[in-house]
Amino acid sequence: MPDTSNSDAFVEFERVQKSYDGVQLVVKDLNLTMPKGEFLTMLGPSGSGKTTCLMMLAGFETATYGDIRLDGKPINNIPPHKRGIGMVFQNYALFPHMTIAENLSFPLEVRKIGKSDREAKVKRALDMVEMGAFGGRRPAQLSGGQQQRIALARALVFEPELVLMDEPLGALDKQLREKMQFEITHLAHRLGITVVYVTHDQTEALTMSDRVAVFDDGRIQQLAPPDELYEKPQNSFVAQFIGENNTLEGTIREIKGDRCVVQLDDGELIDAKPVNVSKVGERTRVSIRPERVEINKDRLQEGAHTLKAEVLEFIYMGDIFRTRLKVAGNDEFVIKTRNAPDQVRLEPGTQIEIGWLPDDCRALDASSK
């Protein structure tokens, strides 16, 4: 078989499919390449196939079709224990009958590493996660966050080049989770390891990753760095799934380069940027981020289309104001404004006019599903 892989590809999925029952495909035609040292997150709702992908990479599931390559070598037929991939589990999976040090020493023992070497490596790994004093304890004697650190250290102690993490922070409370997010990313960058991280928490995905693969319905909907994912969603699923989003339904009336005019269902016309629409007359769903909606007419471009809106609700949230509007028949239209000294507080019942830069209003497919 000719080597078609990218030269700097470390992990590769090529046309991978997975079915459990022979009736439904859980993963449909997955193609993915990762360079060495990348932190990639698989994000998606439950049942989207992201965990299955991770399990195929780890070797606990076999691909029904397609190739998975690690460092250029196909690994489909290599059993999990020979793949040399570190893995962190959602429930940590620390062996309850072993002490922390024994847990960490386990991967080294099965690799037949000498005792003194083992002890040095265990100590270094424990110090790395700042748990050096806990070697003699049992997992049950540690808090969730501490167990999480140990699980991380155990996945790293045998120096794998690839580490998989399956929702590792899911069981922690919010504050601890945010702290651990930073620790994991710093550690990953410091050690230069490649990480595939699975989560359904989009904030986690955006803050930690070099790139995010958004999964839905067994496919990668978009694979992009976090900022691009947020600002330039490629379809309406991604736009909906990442961050807060306002949508309006309409029909394409005119396409001119990277501008198009959309006629909303109540007859109003707006400017938008065509993303995955191609012809006039096509149904579309335009998406605008709440913080990109402008209520000050002076800041809008000359001749830009505006819409009438009625203020329904004003919510004070400290750093921002969140205002719910009724726009073009949609009464879930939300705008966010910064809490600044000159910022107006919109009273419910007032009529205003809103607009936006055409670049921020993306005309997407009417329905991704």
Added chain:
Amino acid sequence: MSDAATEPDKITGATPDRADNGPVLSADGTPLKRSLNRALRAQKIRALALIAPLLLFVLVSFIAPIGDMLFRSVENQIVRDTMPRTVEALADYDAAAGGVPRDEVFEAAYYDVFFAAERKDHTRLGSRLNYEQTGASSLFRKSGRGIDDIGEVYQDQFEDLNGDWDEARPWAELMGDPDWIAEQEGWDGDGRMPAFELRSEIAEILPRTAETYSIFARFMQREEGDSPLEEEPWSVVHTALYQDLAAGDVSSYSGPRADMLRAADELVASPDFKTISFRDGFEEIDEDWVAPEIWQTIKTYSPAYTSGYFLNSIDMQKTPEGPALRDEDERIYGLLFQRTMFMSLVITLSCILLGYPIAYLLSNLPSSKANLLMILVLLPFWTSLLVRTSAWKVMLQQQGVINDTLVWLGLVADDARLTMINNQFGTIVAMTHILLPFMILPMYSVMSTIPPSYVRAAKSLGATNWTTFWRVYFPQSVPGIGAGSILVFILSIGYYITPEIVGGTSGIFISNRIAYHISSSLNWGLAAALGTILLVVVLVLYWAYDRIVGIDNVKLGG
């Protein structure tokens, strides 16, 4: 770095008021502990009420019988109760030296055996002593029949002197209180008979006669429901009369029937009067009475509590010189205990070996298939124990299914069929089958709580399938093995019905021996002692298990 979880809780808000250095007080000034107790009291009472029926049931049906059993294994009142005079007279008898005891002992034994024979207690005592000395039972039975012969020597002579000595009424007038006689005459046959009372001075003149006559009269009233005014006394009363007349002086007596008594006194004093010593009387009944063995046995077992049953249980016996090992050909219980232990161990091990893979499969199958398999595992529970055991008999016997098949296949010659039943092999096979669910269920419930992620984690860390199983999965399933083993071992150590049916002689357990003593030999004391030892063995094993494995490591589920 430390997590929020490890930081001490910050105490915010008011702390409870404290009296100076005293206990913490609640809002109304009572100690916090007391108000907490008050608040929890209703809850505690409710909890107690909920467990009360079961507690009562367990107490009545479990604790009390066990207590009774423990007591029976040392209790030995029967000798003392049946032969009180003899036990007292034997106080200075040196059992170790042997020999025939003093005449006073025979005298005491005469009275004891006579009364016991009247109460029909002598056979029970005979059976009891027969456990310790073969022949005691028939000796006592014989003595019960022959003991009258001694008294009749005197009874006949008194009767020849005056026929009234064999009449009920004269005796009653001589011995009874006149008021009592009047009451007894007036008694109309309903309700309680007026209790017999001795005449005031008679006990001083004729002490033995008074005592034996009272025993006779009260026995008649209570046991037979007959009036002493109408029943001629036992010959033992005549014997007592003879002894009194020979020893004392009745000339001062002036009460009713004084002439009759004085005539009898003269007869006793005359040289023609025939007497018989108690010793000779007993010798005439059976020569065993003048041999030392029976007396040694009675002496050895005269205390109210005895270690004899326990010594018997460990193949020893009480001898006049102290505890000693039985003869080699009489030892049985040591062997039985060892065999019970050994076979229970083999059964437990077979259950582990057979049950572990099934439990593993059960806990790793999808639930629909696991349910079906579980039904198969539980199937034996829905079949009667006797049916299952009998089925094994059909399978394993020499003309049974397995032998027939082997012969048909030509693996075994027709004249050399395998013996698989009525021996240890049969017991082990049948009991392993019967107890297997008790091993599988705890194992399964523990294994099903082991998350699959442990196995995955081990593999991702580089462990082979075998290392993963042995170092990660197996240690976590040990509590299930422990729970199953304790259950199976303790059940099998006391198992009775299966060894009884398929065990033959070489495959029976100690429990079969206990059952034999309970229902056939009726030696309940020995059965109790054997049972107590079994109980202690189980407790010791449980303790040892706790020390070695730790009882926290036993899980029946969750």
